Structure formats: C-alpha cells, structure tokens
Amino acid sequence: MVRFSKIFVSFLEGLPFMVAILFLFGCRKDEIMPEYSKAKFSLILKNDNTTIIWDSLNNTNAAGNIYSVESLQFYISDLTFKNSKKTVTSNKIIYIDGSINSTCSFLIDSITPGDYTEVSFVIGLSNSKNISGSLPNTMENLNMAWPDGMGGGYHFMKLEGRYLDTLTIKRGYAIHLGKNNFQPKITISKNLTQKFWNHEYKLVFNINEVFQNPNLYNLNFENNYTMNDTVANRKIINNIKDAFSLE
Amino acid sequence: MRLAWSKIVGVLFLALVWACNKKQPDITNLQAPLTPYVLDVPTYFPKLNIPDNNPLTVEGIELGRRLYYDTILSNNGKSCSSCHVPNESFSASGVNSLPHINLGFNTNFLWNGKVSGSVEDIMLFEVKDFFNTDINKVNNSTLYADLFKRVYDVDEITHYDLAKALSQFIRVMVSQNSRFDKFVKHQIDLTEPELRGFNIFNSEKGDCFHCHSLGLFSDNRFHNIGIDSLFSGVNLGRYTITGLQSDIGLFKSPTLRNIELTAPYMHDGRFSTLEDVIEHYNSGVKHSSTLDPIMTKSSKQFGLQLTEQDKQDLIAFLKSLTDTTFTKNPLFVIQ
Numbered sequence: 092m093v094r095f096s097k098i099f100v101s102f103l104e105g106l107p108f109m110v111a112i113l114f115l116f117g118c119r120k121d122e123i124m125p126e127y128s129k130a131k132f133s134l135i136l137k138n139d140n141t142t143i144i145w146d147s148l149n150n151t152n153a154a155g156n157i158y159s160v161e162s163l164q165f166y167i168s169d170l171t172f173k174n175s176k177k178t179v180t181s182n183k184i185i186y187i188d189g190s191i192n193s194t195c196s197f198l199i200d201s202i203t204p205g206d207y208t209e210v211s212f213v214i215g216l217s218n219s220k221n222i223s224g225s226l227p228n229t230m231e232n233l234n235m236a237w238p239d240g241m242g243g244g245y246h247f248m249k250l251e252g253r254y255l256d257t258l259t260i261k262r263g264y265a266i267h268l269g270k271n272n273f274q275p276k277i278t279i280s281k282n283l284t285q286k287f288w289n290h291e292y293k294l295v296f297n298i299n300e301v302f303q304n305p306n307l308y309n310l311n312f313e314n315n316y317t318m319n320d321t322v323a324n325r326k327i328i329n330n331i332k333d334a335f336s337l338e
Numbered sequence: 339m340r341l342a343w344s345k346i347v348g349v350l351f352l353a354l355v356w357a358c359n360k361k362q363p364d365i366t367n368l369q370a371p372l373t374p375y376v377l378d379v380p381t382y383f384p385k386l387n388i389p390d391n392n393p394l395t396v397e398g399i400e401l402g403r404r405l406y407y408d409t410i411l412s413n414n415g416k417s418c419s420s421c422h423v424p425n426e427s428f429s430a431s432g433v434n435s436l437p438h439i440n441l442g443f444n445t446n447f448l449w450n451g452k453v454s455g456s457v458e459d460i461m462l463f464e465v466k467d468f469f470n471t472d473i474n475k476v477n478n479s480t481l482y483a484d485l486f487k488r489v490y491d492v493d494e495i496t497h498y499d500l501a502k503a504l505s506q507f508i509r510v511m512v513s514q515n516s517r518f519d520k521f522v523k524h525q526i527d528l529t530e531p532e533l534r535g536f537n538i539f540n541s542e543k544g545d546c547f548h549c550h551s552l553g554l555f556s557d558n559r560f561h562n563i564g565i566d567s568l569f570s571g572v573n574l575g576r577y578t579i580t581g582l583q584s585d586i587g588l589f590k591s592p593t594l595r596n597i598e599l600t601a602p603y604m605h606d607g608r609f610s611t612l613e614d615v616i617e618h619y620n621s622g623v624k625h626s627s628t629l630d631p632i633m634t635k636s637s638k639q640f641g642l643q644l645t646e647q648d649k650q651d652l653i654a655f656l657k658s659l660t661d662t663t664f665t666k667n668p669l670f671v672i673q
Contacts, residue, residue, distance in 0.1 A: 239540070
C-alpha cells in the first residue's frame with residue numbers, strides 16, 4: 092500500500108512536466124498536417140446578378156437579345172491554384188451538365204494548403220488531352236464527342252437555347268466549341284486561402300458574358316450556330332474568359 | 339454422491355441423444371451456385387450499369403428470356419415479344435414500339451420518357467402498369483416458382499422479381515456486330531457509298547451525330563425534330579409527362595441501329611421508308627417554338643440541301659448499322 096502511494100505521488104510530481112511535453116509537441120502542427128486538402132467547387136449559373144431559370148426567355152444580353160438557356164454542358168480541366176511561389180494543377184477532367192445537379196459540384200483533392208492569388212482552368216481539354224475515345228464513355232457525355240472528320244476529340248462546351256429574333260419569333264441558338272486551339276482559358280485573380288480541411292468555393296458562370304466583352308455577340312446578326320465557325324468561336328472564347336468568378 | 343454422478347451421466351446421455359437426433363441439413367436444398375455471365379461490350383459503348391442486387395447470371399438471363407416470350411405476364415394473351423418482334427429488331431411495325439436493342443445502357447425510356455432510371459424501373463413499369471401482371475398466376479406456376487427460387491432465392495415472386503429477371507435479359511441484348519462495328523474494329527472497310535454516307539452523318543452536312551451519337555446512335559435525350567408545327571394528343575410528346583411548355587413535341591432520340599428493320603419511323607410511324615425520313619430532314623422540317631436549336635441554324639433554314647447521291651449515301655450508311663446476328667442470336671430468340 093505504501094509502495095503504491097509512493098508511485099502515485101511520483102506520478103503527480105511528474106504530471107506538469109508530461110503535460111508540458113504533450114502541449115509542446117501537440118502544437119507542432121506542421122508534422123501532422125496533410126500534404127493535400129480538398130477543394131469543393133459548386134457551379135452557379137447566373138445572368139448578371141440573377142440566377143438562371145432554365146427554359147425561360149427572361150434573360151437579356153448586351154446586344155438586347157432576349158434569350159433562354161435550355162442546355163449547358165462543358166468540361167473543365169487543368170484546374171490550377173497559383174501563387175508567387177508555387178503552382179498546383181489537378182489532373183482531373185470534370186464534366187458538367189448544368190441541368191443535372193450532381194454534376195454541378197466537383198471535388199479537387201490534390202490542392203496543397205496555403206495562400207493563393209489565382210485560380211485558372213481550361214473549358215474543354217487541352218490539345219494533348221483532346222483525343223477521341225480518351226475519356227470514359229458515359230450516357231451523360233455520350234453526345235460530347237466531336238466528329239473525327241472535324242478534328243476529333245470532344246465538344247468543350249455546348250450552350251443551347253432560344254432567342255427572340257427581330258420579328259420576335261423564337262429561334263434556336265447553339266454555341267458549340269471544340270476545336271483544338273480554341274479552348275477558353277479562364278483565369279480568376281483572387282486572394283484565397285486553401286485551408287487544411289475541405290474548402291468550398293462557389294464558381295459563378297455569368298452566361299451574359301458569353302455574348303459580350305470584348306465582342307458584342309448579337310444572335311440576330313452573328314452565327315446562331317457556332318460549330319465549325321472559327322470566327323464565331325474566337326469571339327465567344329474571348330468573351331468567356333471573363334465569364335467566371337469565384338465567391 | 340452416487341446419486342449426483344448418476345444425474346451427471348444421465349444429463350450427458352440425454353445430450354448425446356439430442357445431438358444424434360439433430361436434424362441433418364437437407365442436402366436437396368444445396369444447389370450449385372449460379373453461373374456468372376460476362377457481357378462483352380465494345381470500348382466505344384458507355385459503361386453498362388448493373389445493380390449489385392441483380393448481377394448477370396446464365397440462369398437469370400434464361401429466366402428473363404422465358405418471361406419475355408411468355409403470355410403469362412399479360413391478361414390478353416400477349417407477351418413482350420408481341421410488340422418486340424425479333425425480326426424487326428425487337429420492335430413492331432404496328433405499334434411503333436422502340437426497339438429493344440442496347441436498351442440496357444439507357445436511362446430514359448419510351449418515346450415520351452415516361453419512365454427514367456434503370457432497366458429494372460422500365461421493366462417494373464411494363465409488368466405492373468402496362469401488362470398489369472397477375473402475380474398470383476406467376477406464383478401458381480410450379481415452373482416459375484422453381485426458377486425464381488433458383489435464381490433469386492424467393493418463395494413468393496413479386497412484380498419486382500419479374501422486372502429483375504427481364505432486366506437481365508434486356509441487358510444482354512447488345513448489338514455490336516453490324517458492318518459499321520466491324521469497320522470501327524478494323525475488321526472490314528465500308529463501301530464507298532457507306533463511307534460517304536458516314537461522312538455526311540458525322541459532319542455538319544447531315545448533322546445527324548448530335549442526337550444519334552456514335553456507339554449507341556442515340557443520345558438518350560429528347561428533341562423536337564420538326565415533324566409538326568401544331569401539337570395535340572400523342573404528338574405533344576414529352577410535354578404529356580412533364581407539363582412543361584418547352585417539352586411540347588419533344589421525343590426521345592431512337593437508336594439508329596437496325597433502323598433498316600424497324601420501319602415505319604417516328605413515334606407515330608408517319609414515315610414508311612428511310613427515304614421519307616431523309617427527305618424530312620432535307621426539306622420537310624417544320625418550325626415551332628420548341629424546334630431543337632440544332633435544327634434552327636441559319637445555314638439550314640432551307641433544309642440540308644442534300645443531293646440525290648448524298649441521300650443514297652446516307653441510306654447506305656444507315657443500312658451498315660444492320661446487325662442480323664443480333665436479331666437471330668439464339669440467346670435472344672426462341673427457336
């Protein structure tokens with residue numbers, strides 16, 4: 092009994108020291124922090140400040156066209172976080188169908204925690220990745236193939252809907268991008284901190300920007316169907332560069 | 339002490355007797371495991387989703403095939419095969435039913451998309467709602483009771499069990515052996531007309547590929563292709579399901595595989611021949627507020643402007659999608 096008491100007293104005497112050691116090592120977070128963290132992106136489709144309502148002719152672009160959005164499909168690739176010291180690029184290729192909620196949020200799990208000043212990505216696939224049959228076929232992206240006779244690979248983006256023409260008759264439009272060297276490259280300058288734990292970002296796509304800045308794209312006078320129209324493609328690509336933002 | 343020992347011996351004896359009387363397992367219930375079936379699907383097809391609770395087995399597929407041809411499912415003497423005739427690529431000219439060909443990959447079913455989800459979902463609709471199958475009739479069949487016990491280990495067959503068995507059969511009904519498939523697999527060359535037709539199909543000239551995506555030759559989506567400008571009744575299409583104005587006149591893109599065998603064409607069978615269909619796209623598209631955006635491009639306002647040669651080439655290509663090894667496959671037909 093006496094022996095046990097001695098041991099207990101020794102334990103109590105040493106307790107502050109042990110707590111101090113634990114506290115000291117417990118604060119050395121750099122040794123236990125994960126190398127990568129996850130960034131979750133949720134897509135929000137807007138017409139300037141208004142959330143897009145599908146199939147509804149309630150949007151007006153800079154050219155004054157009243158238009159609807161009925162279909163939006165695109166790929167995102169080469170998603171990159173950058174600061175003055177490092178660049179972190181994900182290999183993930185993400186398919187988005189704006190009308191399917193499950194595809195409108197995606198996870199990038201290879202971002203090194205830290206402060207960044209820029210996020211960039213490619214709409215579609217870079218030339219080296221844009222190869223017919225290279226992506227897993229799914230029922231969702233089945234219609235994204237770009238015919239081999241027209242260069243092969245995949246549609247980078249399909250944006251389709253309707254607009255009222257000069258006689259206020261409903262007409263369709265189809266903005267299709269997909270030729271090599273015609274990928275919109277998006278760069279968003281923003282100071283952000285990718286935390287050690289999962290971080291969520293709202294990726295806003297302002298559809299109105301597709302039709303403006305720097306090129307006013309009036310659906311009445313420009314090609315309302317852009318596939319294989321390199322002039323129209325170039326205009327749209329330059330417009331889309333400013334169409335995305337992070338919230 | 340002596341009494342205690344005798345009690346212990348007595349208990350041990352009883353335990354021994356009980357153990358010896360323990361019922362032996364009924365070896366007649368121990369059946370051979372089901373035979374897994376591996377489906378060969380080309381790399382240019384989408385991934386086939388097979389639910390964990392309904393894996394493909396030789397026995398399950400055979401059960402599904404038996405049901406497919408059996409009038410027990412209906413109350414009017416019809417079977418699935420009444421409207422899905424093998425020689426017509428498992429469609430039927432009289433009712434304009436969509437063909438059961440590569441259906442397992444789809445997630446939208448029927449012309450107006452009334453059912454979406456898995457193959458089990460559409461098969462459940464067929465037995466429960468379309469056929470209104472009398473499940474007691476199936477349960478009273480010794481043959482089906484035994485077969486379902488064997489395949490799904492069920493003592494009482496449900497509509498969902500019927501759907502599962504039919505789904506196994508539907509999933510293996512894969513057509514991948516047409517001349518076009520052999521061309522893609524580098525086994526043959528297409529003829530000159532077929533090749534020219536393919537180029538029209540797969541380019542802006544014909545612009546067929548947007549809705550009839552290569553592989554399945556359907557995009558599993560809904561479109562208004564301009565066969566009407568005014569809509570009523572069955573011609574309202576997907577609108578009858580969703581109630582959305584934007585869905586008026588939209589129908590599911592049918593697969594073009596075995597299109598040569600599935601006349602007449604469109605949801606109401608209004609076109610008798612492939613020539614009629616091509617001519618519709620060439621010069622007959624009617625404008626309406628829901629006409630597919632792809633069909634309204636400025637350059638196509640006056641139709642595709644195909645020459646007679648173009649039209650013949652296009653039809654030659656469409657016929658290269660015919661796969662009679664599919665329609666005559668002994669796995670799919672009852673000899």
